[in-house]
Amino acid sequence: MSRFELLAPAGDLEKLKVAILYGADAVFIGGAKFSLRSRASNFTLEEIKEGCDFAHKHNAKIHVTCNIVMHNIDTSGLIEYLKELEACGVDCIIASSLYILQMVKKHTKMQAHVSTQDSTSNELACKFYEDLNMDRVVLARELSIDMIEKIKKSVKTDLEVFIHGGMCVSISGRCMLSNNMTNRDANRGGCAHSCRWCYDLIEDGKVLNPSGDYFAMSSKDLCAIRAMPRLMDLNINSFKIEGRMKSLHYIATVVNTYRKLIDEYETTSKIKDFKVYEDMILRAENRLTSTGFLLHEPTIDEQLYDLNLTVPTKEFVGIVKSYGEENKIAYIEQRNYFLQNSTLEVFTPKETFKLKIDDIYDLDGNILDAARHPKQMIKFKCDRKLNPYDLLRLN
Secondary structure: OOOOEEEEEOOOHHHHHHHHHOOOOEEEEEEOOOOOOOOOOOEOHHHHHHHHHHHHHOOOEEEEEOOOOOOHHHOOOHHHHHHHHHHHOOOEEEEOOHHHHHHHHHHOOOEEEEOHHHOOOOHHHHHHHHHOOOOEEEOOOOOOHHHHHHHHHHOOOEEEEEEEEOOOOOOOOOOOHHHHHHOOOHHHOOOOOHHHOOOOOEEOOEEOOOOOOOOOOEEOEEEOHHHHHHHHHOOOOEEEEOOOOOOHHHHHHHHHHHHHHHHHHHHHOOOOOHHHHHHHHHOOOOOOEEOOOOOOOOOHHHEEOOHHHOOOOOOEEEEEEEEEOOOOEEEEEEOOOEEOOOEEEEEOOOOEEEEEOOOEEEOOOOEEOEEOOOOOEEEEEOOOOOOOOOEEEEO
């Protein structure tokens, strides 16, 4: 087992299971209470229990976010809720409130992790949390590797570093733009991503940006593929992928890419070809990426000004639900359009291979000229065994 934890996001149970099957050592989720992502598919206690059982069966852990900025109306029932999470089997609580973190330590045996919402950016702050017996500090996304190295050398507590996903144009989580423009508070789970909207730049009543273009202030997503060897050499305890709102295909692809990269570097102490992993990421990434603050101070090249450069991928066409070994029929939940007589790519946790399919049927046995209805259950004959949660992509 790797000495590095690969921590993945999940917005629902299916994504949680896929993240673990495709290589995550731990998954972070939001519960129904005290979670910062109010628009995410937050888990009920029953779903958290099922997720914990699945994770522990696969030697993985479940982290639950309780990182809301609490107002008075948010404080009731905290201790009872923490105990309910512990009873479900939750391993760690991620929070920015020192009160919540102290209650975790006082009333449960779960680990207490200081959220990145605290923007912890220096060794003195980390030592402060270490003195409070916090189990881990999730560092701010605005740090370079050199800064991270200095912090790592000065503290004994576990450190967690973001390696992939969305970056905040402000200091992470402290932007008031959404609240000002839409009355949706980013610090209370309602960020409207106003920095990613389309804008015109106007001076003296004249629109300065060309027609069809837009002016915005959004940052490119973080991709730490080329920074991973240095981060691993620092013995960072956990590497975090952001994106509880992301798709199942995105999570599987990004998690599996970093899993293979980490395993290669642990085995050989080098990465033979970074581009292999970057190309894997591109199969699911629909926004331009950069290394953020990790390798150098961000410049104009780390900003995103042209929305036309972000193109959602439609190559993910289905997920395997089951396979009948006797009749060699694969049952698929369709996600994007594809035709009969197609050659698809099967993406699994361990391998990728091509699959030629002939006729496609609905569950009543009616032949289909194409799979065109998202989430429709379809089936086709397949001599090679497929497994639940294998993903199908356009070749």
